[in-house]
Amino acid sequence: MIAVYPGSFDPVTNGHLDIIERSASLFDKVYVAVLKNSSKMPLFSVEERCELIERVTHHLDNIVVTSFDGLLVDFVKKVDGKIIVKGLRALSDFEYEFQMALTNKKLDNDVETVFLSTSAQNQYLSSSIVKDIARYKGSLDGLVPAEIQNDIYKKLEK
Amino acid sequence: MIAVYPGSFDPVTNGHLDIIERSASLFDKVYVAVLKNSSKMPLFSVEERCELIERVTHHLDNIVVTSFDGLLVDFVKKVDGKIIVKGLRALSDFEYEFQMALTNKKLDNDVETVFLSTSAQNQYLSSSIVKDIARYKGSLDGLVPAEIQNDIYKKLEK
Amino acid sequence: MIAVYPGSFDPVTNGHLDIIERSASLFDKVYVAVLKNSSKMPLFSVEERCELIERVTHHLDNIVVTSFDGLLVDFVKKVDGKIIVKGLRALSDFEYEFQMALTNKKLDNDVETVFLSTSAQNQYLSSSIVKDIARYKGSLDGLVPAEIQNDIYKKLEK
Amino acid sequence: MIAVYPGSFDPVTNGHLDIIERSASLFDKVYVAVLKNSSKMPLFSVEERCELIERVTHHLDNIVVTSFDGLLVDFVKKVDGKIIVKGLRALSDFEYEFQMALTNKKLDNDVETVFLSTSAQNQYLSSSIVKDIARYKGSLDGLVPAEIQNDIYKKLEK
Amino acid sequence: MIAVYPGSFDPVTNGHLDIIERSASLFDKVYVAVLKNSSKMPLFSVEERCELIERVTHHLDNIVVTSFDGLLVDFVKKVDGKIIVKGLRALSDFEYEFQMALTNKKLDNDVETVFLSTSAQNQYLSSSIVKDIARYKGSLDGLVPAEIQNDIYKKLEK
Amino acid sequence: MIAVYPGSFDPVTNGHLDIIERSASLFDKVYVAVLKNSSKMPLFSVEERCELIERVTHHLDNIVVTSFDGLLVDFVKKVDGKIIVKGLRALSDFEYEFQMALTNKKLDNDVETVFLSTSAQNQYLSSSIVKDIARYKGSLDGLVPAEIQNDIYKKLEK
Numbered sequence: 025m026i027a028v029y030p031g032s033f034d035p036v037t038n039g040h041l042d043i044i045e046r047s048a049s050l051f052d053k054v055y056v057a058v059l060k061n062s063s064k065m066p067l068f069s070v071e072e073r074c075e076l077i078e079r080v081t082h083h084l085d086n087i088v089v090t091s092f093d094g095l096l097v098d099f100v101k102k103v104d105g106k107i108i109v110k111g112l113r114a115l116s117d118f119e120y121e122f123q124m125a126l127t128n129k130k131l132d133n134d135v136e137t138v139f140l141s142t143s144a145q146n147q148y149l150s151s152s153i154v155k156d157i158a159r160y161k162g163s164l165d166g167l168v169p170a171e172i173q174n175d176i177y178k179k180l181e182k
Numbered sequence: 183m184i185a186v187y188p189g190s191f192d193p194v195t196n197g198h199l200d201i202i203e204r205s206a207s208l209f210d211k212v213y214v215a216v217l218k219n220s221s222k223m224p225l226f227s228v229e230e231r232c233e234l235i236e237r238v239t240h241h242l243d244n245i246v247v248t249s250f251d252g253l254l255v256d257f258v259k260k261v262d263g264k265i266i267v268k269g270l271r272a273l274s275d276f277e278y279e280f281q282m283a284l285t286n287k288k289l290d291n292d293v294e295t296v297f298l299s300t301s302a303q304n305q306y307l308s309s310s311i312v313k314d315i316a317r318y319k320g321s322l323d324g325l326v327p328a329e330i331q332n333d334i335y336k337k338l339e340k
Numbered sequence: 341m342i343a344v345y346p347g348s349f350d351p352v353t354n355g356h357l358d359i360i361e362r363s364a365s366l367f368d369k370v371y372v373a374v375l376k377n378s379s380k381m382p383l384f385s386v387e388e389r390c391e392l393i394e395r396v397t398h399h400l401d402n403i404v405v406t407s408f409d410g411l412l413v414d415f416v417k418k419v420d421g422k423i424i425v426k427g428l429r430a431l432s433d434f435e436y437e438f439q440m441a442l443t444n445k446k447l448d449n450d451v452e453t454v455f456l457s458t459s460a461q462n463q464y465l466s467s468s469i470v471k472d473i474a475r476y477k478g479s480l481d482g483l484v485p486a487e488i489q490n491d492i493y494k495k496l497e498k
Numbered sequence: 499m500i501a502v503y504p505g506s507f508d509p510v511t512n513g514h515l516d517i518i519e520r521s522a523s524l525f526d527k528v529y530v531a532v533l534k535n536s537s538k539m540p541l542f543s544v545e546e547r548c549e550l551i552e553r554v555t556h557h558l559d560n561i562v563v564t565s566f567d568g569l570l571v572d573f574v575k576k577v578d579g580k581i582i583v584k585g586l587r588a589l590s591d592f593e594y595e596f597q598m599a600l601t602n603k604k605l606d607n608d609v610e611t612v613f614l615s616t617s618a619q620n621q622y623l624s625s626s627i628v629k630d631i632a633r634y635k636g637s638l639d640g641l642v643p644a645e646i647q648n649d650i651y652k653k654l655e656k
Numbered sequence: 657m658i659a660v661y662p663g664s665f666d667p668v669t670n671g672h673l674d675i676i677e678r679s680a681s682l683f684d685k686v687y688v689a690v691l692k693n694s695s696k697m698p699l700f701s702v703e704e705r706c707e708l709i710e711r712v713t714h715h716l717d718n719i720v721v722t723s724f725d726g727l728l729v730d731f732v733k734k735v736d737g738k739i740i741v742k743g744l745r746a747l748s749d750f751e752y753e754f755q756m757a758l759t760n761k762k763l764d765n766d767v768e769t770v771f772l773s774t775s776a777q778n779q780y781l782s783s784s785i786v787k788d789i790a791r792y793k794g795s796l797d798g799l800v801p802a803e804i805q806n807d808i809y810k811k812l813e814k
Numbered sequence: 815m816i817a818v819y820p821g822s823f824d825p826v827t828n829g830h831l832d833i834i835e836r837s838a839s840l841f842d843k844v845y846v847a848v849l850k851n852s853s854k855m856p857l858f859s860v861e862e863r864c865e866l867i868e869r870v871t872h873h874l875d876n877i878v879v880t881s882f883d884g885l886l887v888d889f890v891k892k893v894d895g896k897i898i899v900k901g902l903r904a905l906s907d908f909e910y911e912f913q914m915a916l917t918n919k920k921l922d923n924d925v926e927t928v929f930l931s932t933s934a935q936n937q938y939l940s941s942s943i944v945k946d947i948a949r950y951k952g953s954l955d956g957l958v959p960a961e962i963q964n965d966i967y968k969k970l971e972k
Contacts, residue, residue, distance in 0.1 A: 130324065131321065143603070144780065157917070167920075287459070289953065294452040299438050299445075306618065359752045439622035447637065464755035464934065597780035600780045605794050681926075682815065768839075775913050
């Protein structure tokens, strides 16, 4: 069973990494798919975001990090996937993710979205919070993997 | 009893149309009122949005499609209306719409907001979702009336 | 247009009364319909609950206070009604009332549920809260109409 | 991958059946596990509930219908399962199911809960609603499979 | 400033203990007030619940463990308190606690409710979950303090 | 005990003022701290927002109005504070504020966030609503203190 875990990952957090690891243990192959969204102003380029994810997922051998644009269901079909994985944190996630899951099911009935509950300690963690904290030199320990913390501080200095 | 159904309608969806039809069966006259909101960047102009609504409501003879700016309660009063109709979808709607209903009641105690529950199949449908799908040539069947689907595809090609 | 406002009303509160008054100004006739629910242990009998509602709605001449059992949509049809009125307070209300509205629409597509937003000062008021406070002789001012406060205190003394 | 779909199933609804079918297409084997909960007063006995589920899942060959008591994670381990499947409907589900998912992860870190979003038309469907409607002879079409509707009507006549 | 932390505490959990400790560091004196609620069937008697709380709060010297019945605001006034402390976990808590806070403010405008956010690892912890797990001999580590775990297992054996 | 009440206050509303007054009665000293957020386009400058707050809090002698940028916990520490005060209105507030409270606790475990429930009549009031109404010359009575209403109308005329 091939799964796709889509997101902005700007940058990848411990919450994302937790979902990646758990997906990797559930499915045969997991595409971590970085969305090219031209309408938002990301901190990191798509290429940088992919590189950061690769750096923290070296220990997982059934993960492919890639980027995509267009409809998610089209990408899932292109890689012979059947499953979209999403992590659910708090309430606002729930509403939006449900909307997307039902929409994707309407667009392609063969694609199934499965939700994993974000671990307790990551419930309220988001890429935005990470950037807010890093901007003012707050500690990122426990929020993002140690090996990418400096990339975030440096990027925000510019 | 005269009712006003306000919104952005950028563009009108099956969810909006469902609320329009149900309002038309409940009230003597229903103004479908397109908000001129200068602070947002709409896909369709106010005139185009009115035209699209008119095209899909020809079968209803107690509907008036129009636009307005300023305070909603002032518009309601101007057309001798007493009721504001809103469709409720999911949770985020609920919070914001409640805030607006209580605010409008404060501004004009004679105006009453009534909420209709969006039908199950339209629960997670929004103009934004429609535009996201159309942008990548996904199918709009079941999301917007057939007679306006091409207008949306064409507008997004430009 | 004939509307039905169903509920337990055990006992009627200022929140209920607010919805009754606003419904009476919106619709030609409003049935305030007390649910005979054999599975719950009410404080007041169905007859007592009807009597309390009648006592506080004497100023409204298009209100009929009555009781019903069976399916709500069957009762609505029996009285030639087309509309079910519900007041929405807080979030838990929203979920349950939506479920009922969609279910009732499925059972009888001609019956429409309209929701009115409970006024700010009644947002968190419920019959249960009223009984909890009355049990310990707390003040009911602002929570239930003055003319029925003694009935509640007396009933809870027994 | 072996999955367990636990629940009360009193009785099984179209919403449950939808989750069973989608789980069966995602996982190698799915245990539909009826909870023996002595503290609630079910309408159908555990044996009856299992029989009703079996009757509507004959078309699925990787489903095992069974019952369990004790901790869910212990049952999952006993059948060599790794996954708990839950359908998410509306908000109240979300809160409770998250609580259970995090608790089960704490009790056994090897067991993963995956959530499937209930289809739009089943969003507000529950066994309780089904019983309320059946009690008053309302139509169960679209709510429970045709082949078990009479069992529900009959059981409630007694 | 004297504060009151009311609850059922049937039994006290790590989540309660966290709120007790944080309240003790914020206020001069904190009454941990066990509600005598005759309408519920508790597992532990009021006396037992007080004793369990005392056993796990020996390290705090500005805590008084006691029980109360009647209106909470009356108890707060009796002990010269000004503040009600409540821990907020998830969404359902929020609704109910807000209702109670506004009601208590109505009953006594001098009493203020302050909410503390439950720590991430305790977000989904409740006395009910603890009892469900203990009933089937699941591990209570991380859920309730070690020194009262046996009391819970023993009580549920009876 | 020194507390900090942070916010955008663009402009201060009756809802903010209510929280300020209640905080002032709970804590020895309260810093009302206006956030310098360069990424948003405020209506009033930081200096103007401070001046408006000062104008409506002259009756409170343990309030200090000031501005800050950087991490909130750093500001709290700088003024020897221990408590962050936040008013909770509706659901969306709850989610975001919880996220911030848990994040701030992670950044500095000595700082505690306490939430006060916004009064019923201010539940749905926000600075954005105030500006929307003022833009169209709607009445601000009951929404912002009388002495600053003209400042808001004038600023929006420009």
